[in-house]
Amino acid sequence: MIVTAPRVLERAREIVAPELGRWTNRLSPPLRLVIGYHLGFVRPDGGPASANGGKSVRSALALLSAEAAGSSAETALPGAVAVELVHNFSLLHDDVMDRDRERRHRPTAWTLFGEPSAILAGDALLVLAQRALLEEPSPACVAAAEALSEATARMISGQAADVSFVEDDSVSLERCLRMMSDKTGALLSCAASIGAVLAGGSEDAVRALATYGSHLGVAFQSVDDLLGIWGDPEVTGKPAANDLRERKKSLPVAAALDSGGPGARKLRALLPGDPLGEAEVAEAAALVEHLGGQDRARDIAEGELARCLKALARVPLADPARSELAELARFVIEREF
Amino acid sequence: MIVTAPRVLERAREIVAPELGRWTNRLSPPLRLVIGYHLGFVRPDGGPASANGGKSVRSALALLSAEAAGSSAETALPGAVAVELVHNFSLLHDDVMDRDRERRHRPTAWTLFGEPSAILAGDALLVLAQRALLEEPSPACVAAAEALSEATARMISGQAADVSFVEDDSVSLERCLRMMSDKTGALLSCAASIGAVLAGGSEDAVRALATYGSHLGVAFQSVDDLLGIWGDPEVTGKPAANDLRERKKSLPVAAALDSGGPGARKLRALLPGDPLGEAEVAEAAALVEHLGGQDRARDIAEGELARCLKALARVPLADPARSELAELARFVIEREF
Numbered sequence: 001m002i003v004t005a006p007r008v009l010e011r012a013r014e015i016v017a018p019e020l021g022r023w024t025n026r027l028s029p030p031l032r033l034v035i036g037y038h039l040g041f042v043r044p045d046g047g048p049a050s051a052n053g054g055k056s057v058r059s060a061l062a063l064l065s066a067e068a069a070g071s072s073a074e075t076a077l078p079g080a081v082a083v084e085l086v087h088n089f090s091l092l093h094d095d096v097m098d099r100d101r102e103r104r105h106r107p108t109a110w111t112l113f114g115e116p117s118a119i120l121a122g123d124a125l126l127v128l129a130q131r132a133l134l135e136e137p138s139p140a141c142v143a144a145a146e147a148l149s150e151a152t153a154r155m156i157s158g159q160a161a162d163v164s165f166v167e168d169d170s171v172s173l174e175r176c177l178r179m180m181s182d183k184t185g186a187l188l189s190c191a192a193s194i195g196a197v198l199a200g201g202s203e204d205a206v207r208a209l210a211t212y213g214s215h216l217g218v219a220f221q222s223v224d225d226l227l228g229i230w231g232d233p234e235v236t237g238k239p240a241a242n243d244l245r246e247r248k249k250s251l252p253v254a255a256a257l258d259s260g261g262p263g264a265r266k267l268r269a270l271l272p273g274d275p276l277g278e279a280e281v282a283e284a285a286a287l288v289e290h291l292g293g294q295d296r297a298r299d300i301a302e303g304e305l306a307r308c309l310k311a312l313a314r315v316p317l318a319d320p321a322r323s324e325l326a327e328l329a330r331f332v333i334e335r336e337f
Numbered sequence: 338m339i340v341t342a343p344r345v346l347e348r349a350r351e352i353v354a355p356e357l358g359r360w361t362n363r364l365s366p367p368l369r370l371v372i373g374y375h376l377g378f379v380r381p382d383g384g385p386a387s388a389n390g391g392k393s394v395r396s397a398l399a400l401l402s403a404e405a406a407g408s409s410a411e412t413a414l415p416g417a418v419a420v421e422l423v424h425n426f427s428l429l430h431d432d433v434m435d436r437d438r439e440r441r442h443r444p445t446a447w448t449l450f451g452e453p454s455a456i457l458a459g460d461a462l463l464v465l466a467q468r469a470l471l472e473e474p475s476p477a478c479v480a481a482a483e484a485l486s487e488a489t490a491r492m493i494s495g496q497a498a499d500v501s502f503v504e505d506d507s508v509s510l511e512r513c514l515r516m517m518s519d520k521t522g523a524l525l526s527c528a529a530s531i532g533a534v535l536a537g538g539s540e541d542a543v544r545a546l547a548t549y550g551s552h553l554g555v556a557f558q559s560v561d562d563l564l565g566i567w568g569d570p571e572v573t574g575k576p577a578a579n580d581l582r583e584r585k586k587s588l589p590v591a592a593a594l595d596s597g598g599p600g601a602r603k604l605r606a607l608l609p610g611d612p613l614g615e616a617e618v619a620e621a622a623a624l625v626e627h628l629g630g631q632d633r634a635r636d637i638a639e640g641e642l643a644r645c646l647k648a649l650a651r652v653p654l655a656d657p658a659r660s661e662l663a664e665l666a667r668f669v670i671e672r673e674f
Contacts, residue, residue, distance in 0.1 A: 028494040030501040093460065097453035116434035119456060120497045123430065123463065127490045130467055134483045142474045145482075149471060153464045157365040160457045164367040 006328050012060035012080065015073065017053070019081045023128050034121040038092055038109045052104045054091075057332060058083040058191040064328070065192050065209050067321035069201030076195030078132050079144050083191040085129035086152050090159070090187075092122035097163070098246070102237055126152070144197045151190035158182025165249035169268065176254035177218065177300070184224075185217030192216070192325070208315045209325075215308035216329050222301035223333055225250035226294065229285055241285045247271050251300065256293030263291045305333050343665050349397035349417065352410065354390070356418045360465050371458040375429055375446045389441045391428075394669060395420040395528040401665070402529050402546050404658035406538030413532030415469050416481050420528040422466035423489050427496070427524075429459035434500070435583070439574055463489070481534045488527035495519025502586035506605065513591035514555065514637070521561075522554030529553070529662070545652045546662075552645035553666050559638035560670055562587035563631065566622055578622045584608050588637065593630030600628045642670050 024035050036042040040053030059080035066076035094100070095108040096118050102108060110118035129152075133145040161179040165171045192213025196206045227236050228243030228250055236242075243250045249257070253271075257264050267287050270280060288294065308329050312322055361372050373379040377390030396417035403413035431437070432445040433455050439445060447455035466489075470482040498516040502508045529550025533543045564573050565580030565587055573579075580587045586594075590608075594601050604624050607617060625631065645666050649659055 027490075028498060030497040031494060089460075093456055097456055114500075116500045117497065119430055119434055120493055120500065123426075123459075124490065124493045124497070126460065126463055127486055127493065130482070130486045131490065134479065134486060137479045137483065142471065142479055145467070146471045146474065149464055149467045153364075153461065153468065156457055156461045156464060157368060160367045160454065160461070161365060163451075163453045163457065 006060075006324060006331055008060045008064060008324050008328055009056050011073075012056040012063055013053075015063065015077065016056060016059040016080050016084055019077060019132075020084060023081065023085070023132060027124060027128075030117065031121055031124050034109050034113045034117050035088075035125060037112070038088060038121065040104070040106075044107075044112050051106060054088070054104065056084065057328070058087050058187065060328060061188065061191040061213060061325070062195045064321045064325050065195030066199040066201075067195070068209060068317040068325060069196035069199040069205050070318045071195075071199030071201070073195075075199045078135065078141060079148075079191075079194035079198050082129040082132045082144070082148055083187065083194060085125045085132065086148065086155075086187060089122045089125035089129070090155060092118050092125065094159070096122075097159075100238075105237060140198050140200055144194050147190055147194060147197060151186040154182045154186035155184075158184070158186065162248070166247050167272075168249070169272070171249040171254050171257065173251075173254045173258040173296075176249060176251055180218050180221040180225075180251065181214060184221040185214040188217035188220070189213035202315075204315045205317060208311050208317070211311040211314075212308050212325065212329070215304045215311065216332065219301045219304035219308060219329075219333050222251050222297050222304065225252055226297050226301070229253075229288065230294065241281045244281050244284045244288075245276055247276065252288050252293035252297040254293075255296035255300075256288040256291035259291045259293075263287060267291065301333065305329060343397075343661060343668055345397045345401060345661050345665055346393050348410075349393040349400055350390075352400065352414065353393060353396040353417050353421055356414060356469075357421060360418065360422070360469060364461060364465075367454065368458055368461050371446050371450045371454050372425075372462065374449070375425060375458065377441070377443075381444075381449050388443060391425070391441065393421065394665070395424050395524065397665060398525065398528040398550060398662070399532045401658045401662050402532030403536040403538075404532070405546060405654040405662060406533035406536040406542050407655045408532075408536030408538070410532075412536045415472065415478060416485075416528075416531035416535050419466040419469045419481070419485055420524065420531060422462045422469065423485065423492075423524060426459045426462035426466070427492060429455050429462065431496070433459075437575075442574060477535050477537055481531050484527055484531060484534060488523040491519045491523035492521075495521070495523065499585070503584050504609075505586070506609070508586040508591050508594065510588075510591045510595040510633075513586060513588055517555050517558040517562075517588065518551060521558040522551040525554035525557070526550035539652075541652045542654060545648050545654070548648040548651075549645050549662065549666070552641045552648065553669065556638045556641035556645060556666075556670050559588050559634050559641065562589055563634050563638070566590075566625065567631065578618045581618050581621045581625075582613055584612065589625050589630035589634040591630075592633035592637075593625040593628035596628045596630075600624060604628065638670065642666060 024032055033046055037044055040051035043049045062076045062080035062083055063073040067073055092109055095103060096110045096115055100108055101111050133141050158179050162183055189210045193206050193210040196209050229241050229252055233240050256267055270284050309326055312326055361369055370383055374381055377388035380386045399413045399417035399420055400410040404410055429446055432440060433447045433452055437445055438448050467482060470478050495516050499520055526547045530543050530547040533546050566578050566589055570577050593604055607621050646663055649663055
């Protein structure tokens with residue numbers, strides 16, 4: 001299926017970028033430079049730039065979610081800004097923790113400004129996100145701030161589980177899926193429902209949109225995990241099978257380990273210890289595929305996408321936002337296969 | 338002057354520790370272990386411990402602040418928990434950024450659990466702090482959450498300034514004092530007024546208590562900076578003149594540089610470049626003292642303490658909280674001289 005890049009992503013960037021600029025301009029110069037660079041607003045020397053600041057999926061979801069609840073996209077603006085800020089907080093810290101040197105085809109912030117500055121820049125974004133929602137603390141904004149705090153807590157918990165899996169021999173498919181639902185599903189679920197919360201939408205609408213976002217997150221992460229092993233380095237910007245090199249228990253690996261039998265035992269024996277050499281990485285990738293890890297991850301991605309789309313049909317939601325949410329979900333998943 | 342350890346610190350620990358436990362118990366096991374260890378609740382293997390979890394100065398201030406505004410200490414509980422969580426977030430990240438291997442006479446979290454786990458644990462505490470205040474979002478709690486967000490943003494901004502000063506040749510005494518007011522004053526100011534905010538105290542009372550906390554913070558940091566150069570390694574747990582070794586532009590250094598003349602030029606020439614060797618560290622410490630940096634920092638500490646105490650006299654505040662706040666300020670400063 002071919003899905004064109006939805007115009008809703010363009011629109012989100014246009015609406016949200018000035019607000020992101022307004023918030024980050026309040027920061028002191030050292031933080032503003034690091035964050036402005038990370039967001040693609042400025043060059044490392046502070047000169048203006050218009051680099052790729054990300055796809056704005058989360059802010060697009062927030063805007064559509066207000067419209068789906070029968071309100072205007074503008075209603076969702078503080079929420080759209082806040083989810084984008086939380087997402088970028090997590091990227092800044094992830095790059096430090098994973099020692100990733102490149103993101104969006106540019107050097108990561110910590111490689112240019114040092115680790116302390118990148119950690120502090122992430123911290124500052126997390127605090128800004130709260131401030132964006134509490135600037136005019138209506139009951140709806142406070143409810144949105146609570147929802148975002150809960151989602152952020154789950155995201156961090158999922159990241160911590162992901163880190164702990166590396167040294168954990170007993171990661172099951174079930175635990176892996178729960179980790180993915182926390183790490184990626186929670187914030188997408190919040191993004192897809194925060195607009196409805198701010199618009200004062202019905203509980204049913206908020207719940208359906210949150211369910212849509214949660215399944216979208218797991219589907220998205222499943223595709224990411226497939227690409228982390230079998231993605232084209234030219235496209236992903238990372239070495240082939242990088243997740244295996246880093247001994248991550250991503251979805252295909254957890255599924256392969258769950259298959260049991262001598263193959264799974266062999267894979268389990270390969271993973272512990274030091275980072276894998278090239279030959280071992282290739283052997284592990286072949287073994288994960290042979291044990292059905294790739295097929296299982298694909299099936300899960302498809303199943304989660306189906307559940308995601310089904311959630312949109314459960315309650316009355318306004319069009320065209322409902323169909324744009326469906327299109328966006330397909331785009332986010334299709335783009336990388 | 339000899340000041341005994343105020344019982345208010347004991348009381349704060351007794352009241353706040355169970356609440357800290359309740360919040361951190363909600364975290365998933367990997368985060369709970371790192372945070373429980375950092376707070377002194379458990380050993381690195383998860384077994385129970387009763388290690389030194391810090392002095393609880395910030396939560397004590399929060400409790401006293403509610404009482405000073407004429408309410409009960411319990412009114413301040415969500416605020417006392419939240420400021421303690423934010424403080425510990427900053428300690429976890431500071432230790433990673435400064436590569437400090439020991440805190441409170443125990444190995445720091447990152448040395449035991451790895452850098453990613455310590456970063457995530459700090460992130461989790463920052464989010465928990467917001468949740469502690471938004472659990473029952475009364476207007477007073479929302480106002481407290483806003484105040485805490487603003488203070489946290491200033492604290493992070495101050496830390497970023499502190500980091501940027503290392504490579505900055507033009508740090509003046511004025512910029513250094515502003516950095517200290519952000520880095521240390523903002524959270525102490527919030528802690529000292531958040532109880533009054535939660536108690537619905539008058540604007541005048543909130544402002545006076547915030548002023549008290551802000552000056553207390555700068556006084557405290559001034560003493561910390563004196564100890565960072567001339568403190569006894571046995572007491573501080575850090576090598577002698579460690580701040581100079583790390584080329585920090587702390588208060589005595591900024592004051593010495595501000596003195597101008599050939600001595601200041603010599604000091605300026607010593608500081609840039611690689612970490613200093615032992616002979617250079619000793620030379621720099623002697624130069625800072627000779628240029629009056631030590632005396633100036635002592636004067637500033639005394640002056641800030643006086644302003645801090647004066648703020649308590651500006652508006653009617655309830656006793657004994659008012660006199661306990663004064664005693665606590667003297668204790669915090671005296672303890673280290």
